[in-house]
Amino acid sequence: xxxxxxxxxxxxxxxxxxxxxxxxxxxxxxxxxxxxxxxxxxxxxxxxxxxxxxxxxxxxxxxxxxxxxxxxxxxxxxxxxxxxxxxxxxxxxxxxxxxxxxxxxxxxxxxxxxxxxxxxxxxxxxxxxxxxxxxxxxxxxxxxxxxxxxxxxxxxxxxxxxxxxxxxxxxxxxxxxxxxxxxxxxxxxxxxxxxxxxxxxxxxxxxxxxxxxxxxxxxxxxxxxxxxxxxxxxxxxxxxxxxxxxxxxxxxxxxxxxxxxxxxxxxxxxxxxxxxxxxxxxxxxxxxxxxxxxxxxxxxxxxxxxxxxxxxxxxxxxxxxxxxxxxxxxxxxxxxxxxxxxxxxxxxxxxxxxxxxxxxxxxxxxxxxxxxxxxxx
Numbered sequence: 001x002x003x004x005x006x007x008x009x010x011x012x013x014x015x016x017x018x019x020x021x022x023x024x025x026x027x028x029x030x031x032x033x034x035x036x037x038x039x040x041x042x043x044x045x046x047x048x049x050x051x052x053x054x055x056x057x058x059x060x061x062x063x064x065x066x067x068x069x070x071x072x073x074x075x076x077x078x079x080x081x082x083x084x085x086x087x088x089x090x091x092x093x094x095x096x097x098x099x100x101x102x103x104x105x106x107x108x109x110x111x112x113x114x115x116x117x118x119x120x121x122x123x124x125x126x127x128x129x130x131x132x133x134x135x136x137x138x139x140x141x142x143x144x145x146x147x148x149x150x151x152x153x154x155x156x157x158x159x160x161x162x163x164x165x166x167x168x169x170x171x172x173x174x175x176x177x178x179x180x181x182x183x184x185x186x187x188x189x190x191x192x193x194x195x196x197x198x199x200x201x202x203x204x205x206x207x208x209x210x211x212x213x214x215x216x217x218x219x220x221x222x223x224x225x226x227x228x229x230x231x232x233x234x235x236x237x238x239x240x241x242x243x244x245x246x247x248x249x250x251x252x253x254x255x256x257x258x259x260x261x262x263x264x265x266x267x268x269x270x271x272x273x274x275x276x277x278x279x280x281x282x283x284x285x286x287x288x289x290x291x292x293x294x295x296x297x298x299x300x301x302x303x304x305x306x307x308x309x310x311x312x313x314x315x316x317x318x319x320x321x322x323x324x325x326x327x328x329x330x331x332x333x334x335x336x337x338x339x340x341x342x343x344x345x346x347x348x349x350x351x352x353x354x355x356x357x358x359x360x361x362x363x364x365x366x367x368x369x370x371x372x373x374x375x376x377x
Contacts, residue, residue: 001082005072006038009063013103016136020098026123030112033137034059034096034103038079039087041141044377048143049085049369050134051075051094052151052158055226055282056274058102061094062087077357084365089373090147098133099125099281107277108209119277120206127154127289131161138169145169147372152176152354153321154282157289160329163306164291172372173308174365177318177354179325180299180332181290186320189229190283193222197276206277219276220267227266232317232350299332306333310340311368313361315347315354341368 013032020028036059041048051061053074062079064072079085079092096102099122107122114121138146149170151159156178163173182190197203200218204211228236240259255261295302310333314326323344333340345361347353353361 001086001088003082004080005076006063006080006087008066009036009038009060009073010065011036011059011103014137014140016133016140018136020129020133020136022123022129023126024124028098028105028123031098031105031133032103032109033098033105033133034100035137036060036062036073036094037141038062038092038094039090041091041143042377045142045144046147046377047090047373048138048141048146049090049092050138050146050149050162051079051085051092052130052134052149052155053094053097054151054153054155055286056270056279057155058100059094059096059104060102062092075355077355078362078365084362085150085369086366086373090369091141093137093141093143095134095137097130097282099130099278099285101275101278106275107206107281108275117209119209122277122281125281125285127157127161127285128165130158130285131165134158134162135166135169145171147375148172148174148369150174150176151178153178153351154286154289157286160291161289163308163310164302165305167305167307170308171375172311172368173306174311174313174368175326175329176313177315177321177326177351178329179321180292180328182287183325187287189225189320190287193225194280194283196221196225197280200276203276206280208276214271215276216268216271219271219274219279220264222279223270223274224263224267227263229320230351232319232348234317235349238348299328300335303333303336303338306336306338308338310338311364312340312342313354313364314342314344315351315361316344317347317349318351318353320351 015032060073062073062076081088096104099106107118111118149159149162156175159173159175162170197218200215202213203215291302292299314323330342
């Protein structure tokens with residue numbers, strides 16, 4: 001089948017009235033998740049695939065919202081009829097995580113106790129909190145177990161948590177461009193990004209909504225820093241070079257290099273679509289993730305609970321979540337006696353390669369998931 005788009009899609013907001021206990025010690029009495037689904041759930045409820053998004057992702061993973069929409073979902077190249085995650089075979093569920101800013105309950109939604117936006121009063125979350133809310137979402141759809149849970153980067157951390165915390169509810173775990181926990185360097189990058197936001201005069205302690213402003217300078221700087229870490233040095237050199245835009249230096253702080261223009265554009269576009277409090281919350285959840293911490297510091301022991309089959313994918317040019325970090329996951333899974341396949345994809349772009357339609361990458365995903373689709377119900 002030739003790959004085609006899933007076409008026009010419609011998000012849905014799903015409410016949950018049961019309280020959700022959080023790792024921080026607080027409880028959300030009720031919450032909502034913004035969701036998109038593609039394909040159809042089979043009679044046995046056995047063909048469901050959950051897509052877990054990364055730091056700045058959301059529920060809009062595939063398709064478009066109207067005929068004239070020229071911005072398909074962030075993983076549209078991978079999800080749809082004939083694509084690696086084939087919607088003629090799978091019922092695909094994608095959500096905006098709790099604490100997100102694209103419709104799910106989070107800092108920019110209304111706190112029912114005050115009638116104002118939650119802002120910084122929204123509780124800090126962990127990857128495990130997200131997985132518990134996703135388990136409630138599975139219950140909503142009548143899904144006893146996912147055929148596969150798939151995620152890249154922070155999404156891959158959610159996949160690991162699923163395999164550890166709900167072993168009976170996941171048959172295959174696809175961990176892409178991820179790590180068993182953040183390195184000190186990555187935590188440092190996140191802290192610099194947070195400080196850029198926190199020190200913006202327009203942040204107002206997180207209550208900027210009430211002041212009618214956005215901490216745009218801080219959020220822009222945070223995104224610019226993050227974006228540098230998502231690209232490889234070779235990719236940046238190939239794309240931008242280091243030549244001046246004009247024949248001679250202008251000796252000021254205006255844009256003189258293409259890479260400066262690119263980063264400023266990326267930063268500003270992020271300000272226009274993302275919430276500063278959500279950025280703080282998401283990066284902190286990244287920092288907190290460490291399944292070995294609750295297993296006596298031993299990652300092997302953490303993975304012993306899992307019963308899923310694993311596919312771990314890394315990218316050669318990714319230095320933020322390097323192949324070495326993926327191999328740590330693989331080695332621990334092997335030591336725990338788990339069924340695991342590992343592929344390192346030759347790439348050029350860097351961490352963002354997990355979003356790209358790299359032919360070898362797509363072949364690996366498609367071949368693996370076609371076998372999953374062929375399993376008996």
